[in-house]
Amino acid sequence: MKQTVRLFTVALIAGAVTLGGYKLLEKDDPVVLAAPQEETSFIPTNYTTNLSETNIDFTEAAEKTVHAVVHVKNTTISRQPTNIMEYFYGGGEPRAMVGAGSGVIITPDGYIVTNNHVIANAAQLEVTLNNNRTYEAKLIGTDAKSDIALIKIDSEEKLPFVPFGDSNELKIGEWVLAVGNPFNLTSTVTAGIVSAKARDLNEFDSNPQSFIQTDAAVNRGNSGGALVNIRGELVGINTAITSETGSYVGYSFAVPSNNTRKIIEDIMEYGDVQRGILGIQGRTLNSNIAQQLGLSETEGVIVGGIEDGSGAAKSGIKEGDIIKGLDGYKVGKFSDLAGYLGSKRPNDVVDVTIIRNGKEKVVPVTLIKLETVELEDLGLELRNANSEDLRRYGVTGGVKVNRALTRDMQRYDLAGILITKINDEPVNNVDDVKRVMNRRKAGDDIKLTFLDRDGDQNTFIFR
The missing domain is CATH 2.40.10.10 (Trypsin-like serine proteases)
Incomplete structure (x- = not known):
């Protein structure tokens, strides 16, 4: 009997162990690494490959341009006073000074663009190429306002050059x-x-x-x-x-x-720069100006005035219009407008996007030529008067003060007055102004006869 009980107990324990082992195996067997597989599926295994494909390689651009960029040397001659008399009345020992800058060859026959301040007052210009060859350069023309100058060298062989982009x-x-x-x-x-x-x-x-x-x-x-x-x-x-x-x-x-x-x-x-203008006065919009004027727009150029006879006047642009674009390019500030128009010429037609009374419209405007001359001795910029100006003042010719170039002249508020004579000689346009001023001797007085905004004639003598 005892033997039977013992055998039964052993069998029971063995069965329990067997069943437990089976259950244990049954639990572990269906384990599937689903979650880890899903996580690993998000690992960017090709991340490094993507980066290498989008890396910017500058070597081709550098190779294309480095041989077409030149070294420009500008030799100027100045006189250093050696005594008090030379200091007050001029003179002294001539002294050569050398400045240096860069330039870009833009044509295979040797035209080079550089800055005006690089070649200013040059007595001699020297250009050295990337291969160390040196050439004497001649000045073709300059535009001080934009600080751009054009020079040229003569070479027997075609030169590397950089093409223009947009x-x-x-x-x-x-x-x-x-x-x-x-x-x-x-x-x-x-x-x-x-x-x-x-x-x-x-x-x-x-x-x-x-x-x-x-x-x-x-x-x-x-x-x-x-x-x-x-x-x-x-x-x-x-x-x-x-x-x-x-x-x-x-x-x-x-x-x-x-x-x-x-x-x-x-x-x-042409020998000089032909500037095309809309014929407006304007300023950049911002939150403060928009609030003062009760406008919802905070970007663009708000038109503050229209020049009579200009393309803007003929196209119907009005004071208070907000210019938002030119030929589809966004205008957010006045420099956007000025920069885009700087690439245009008189008689070009520009599509001007404006907002008027909350509604947007596109107005084609033909640019007019900005004809100006700067009187450096006076600190004034003059421009040709248009037919409306002449009719308003009842005269047949004259030039208008476009702006003051110096702070001293700004205090006189001369912008807009019509000058009819300089040194008692009639001036009908800026060419007449240039002619009169070229005949003037350095240090001579300048006499301006002009009509103020009320049409009254006045005379100023600048010494």
Whole structure:
């Protein structure tokens, strides 16, 4: 009996162990790694491959442009006074001073674009290519307002050159290269991105600027060099930096290629720059101005005045209209407008997008020619009077004061007056002004006879 009980107990334990083992195996067997598989399916196994495919390679753009960017040396002659008489009355020992900058070959026959300040007052211009060949250059023409100059060298062989790109198509954040000769280090290439477009460095100046801003390193000597996109196309001429130290601190500025191309084509064809204008006075909208005027728009250019006889007047643009675009390009501030028009010529037709009474419309405007002359001795810029001006004042000829160039002249509030005589000689247009001023001897008085805004005749003598 005891033997039977013992056997039964052993069998019971063995059965329990067997059943427990079976259950254990039954639990572990169907385990499926579903969750881990789903997690691993999100691992970006081809991440490295994607990065390599989107890496920007600058070598092709650098190779295309570095041989077409030149070193420009400008030799100027100045006189250093050696005694008190020479200090007050002029004279002294002539002394040669050498400045340096960069330039960009834009045609295979040797036309080179650079900055006006690189070649200013040059007695001799010397250009050194990337292969160390040196040429004497001649000045073709300049435009001080845009700081662009055109020079030329003569070579028996065709030269490498940089083709123009479309600066209007540049995007903020796009990669660009600055190619130039900073600190006499020839053939230097730096990379950056487009930080901003239509940047105006002189916000309160009546001559608005429109620069491409980039963070590509630009230093002294880079002036006049190339700003190119990754395809090796010229999109700007490096011109300026803002710095308390005089060296690069993170921002540099370039004249857009569309403006540059138009300026040099004008110089080559006409000898000077043909500027086309809408014929408006305006200012950039912002929140404060919009609130004062009760407007919902906070971007654009609000029209403050229309020039009689201009394209804007003939097309029906009115005071109070808000300009939002030109030919489909956005206008958020006045420098956007000025920059785009800087690439246009008189008689070009521009589609102007405006908002009037909350409704948007597109108005085609034919640009008129801005004909001006600067009287540096007076600090005034004059322009031709139009037929409406002459009819209003009852005269047959004259020139209007377009703007004051100096703070001293701004206090006289002469903008808009009509000058009829200079030094008692009638002036009917800016060409007459140039003729009279060219005959004037240095240091002579300047007598202006003009009609003020009320039509009264006045005379000023500037000594």
